[in-house]
Amino acid sequence: MRRDVFQAIADPTRRAILSLIALQAMTPNALAEHFDSSRQAVSKHIQILSECKLIKQKQDGREIHYQLNLKKMKEIADWLEPFRKMWEDRFNQLDTVLEQLKTQKP
Amino acid sequence: MKTMSPIEIIKDLPNKKLMIIRKFEASPERVWKAWTESHLLDQWWAPKPWKAETKTFQFKDGGQWLYAMVSPKGEKHWCIVEFHNIVLSKRFQTICFFCDENGKKDPSMPQMNWKNEFHATETGSKVVVEISFSTEADITKIIEMGFEAGFTMGLENLEHYLMVSSN
Structure with a gap:
């Protein structure tokens, strides 16, 4: 199976996991309590997120906590910014063209 | 200078779609005109500092727009927009791909399918652009x-x- 960040965030459960640990680092057990699916299923999602490097482990005494890997998360947030900027510029220019058309025609 | 309407972008990655929504203070007919006449498209389609230059343009079902995005250094990236399912002043669909100056498709670059809708609103119009990709x-x-x-x-x-x- 392909392992990239976009594959990872295509799944709603994995997006929900990311939202949860964005607030605080969590243990696999604490995470699983938020979902109806089996502990095993949740753990599989955690594994995928981990392989995609979107989350990382933090050893806390005997417990493992998962936290966001912000560097990787930023890659996802970033990609849309240039796209948004391009459309903003483009449509602001369209405003100007429309304004000109208005004065040309009754 | 009046304030610009905000742009809304909706991601639908599982379905390989992106939607762009924006309101304009002009009737759908006027917005339609700006989208479907090449001398007008050339004025706004390329985000600054790029410029759009039309080589050929035929707005009809199955017709094509061959244009270049020209960089400030004069570098050209050629694109084809093929028009389909045109419903006057309401919507049309396009297939977009990168190509050479003769319109020969560059198979290494992604193809996109666009659905452009023009809705009337109280203050003018709302444009909804839906871009879908054929493959992940x-x-x-x-x-x-x-x-x-x-x-x-x-x-x-x-x-x-x-x-x-x-x-």
Whole structure:
């Protein structure tokens, strides 16, 4: 199976996991309590997120906590910014063209 | 200077779709005109500092628009937009792909399918652009292109946001 960040965030459960640990680092057990699916299923999602490097482990005494890997998360947030900027510029220019058309025609 | 309407972008990655929504203070007919006449398209289609230059243009079902995105250095990237399912002043669909100056398709670059809708509103019109990609590989490619461009732009707000949310 392909392992990239976009594959990872295509799944709603994995997006929900990311939202949860964005607030605080969590243990696999604490995470699983938020979902109806089996502990095993949740753990599989955690594994995928981990392989995609979107989350990382933090050893806390005997417990493992998962936290966001912000560097990787930023890659996802970033990609849309240039796209948004391009459309903003483009449509602001369209405003100007429309304004000109208005004065040309009754 | 009047304020610009905000742009709304909706991501639907599982379905390989992106939607762009924006309101304009002009009737759907006038917005339609700006989208479907090449001398007008040339004035706004390319985001600054790029320029759009039309080589050929035929707005009809199955017709094509062959144009170049010209960089400030004069570098040209050629694209074809093929028009389909035109419903006057309401909507049309396109197939877009990168090509050479003769319109020969570049198979290494992603193809996109666009659905452009023009809705009347109380103050003018609302344009809904839906871009769908045929394969996951295509959307990934566009995303990668976005990455490259993204690195060259200042994204301090986002960094700030991510810093705050990390604490």
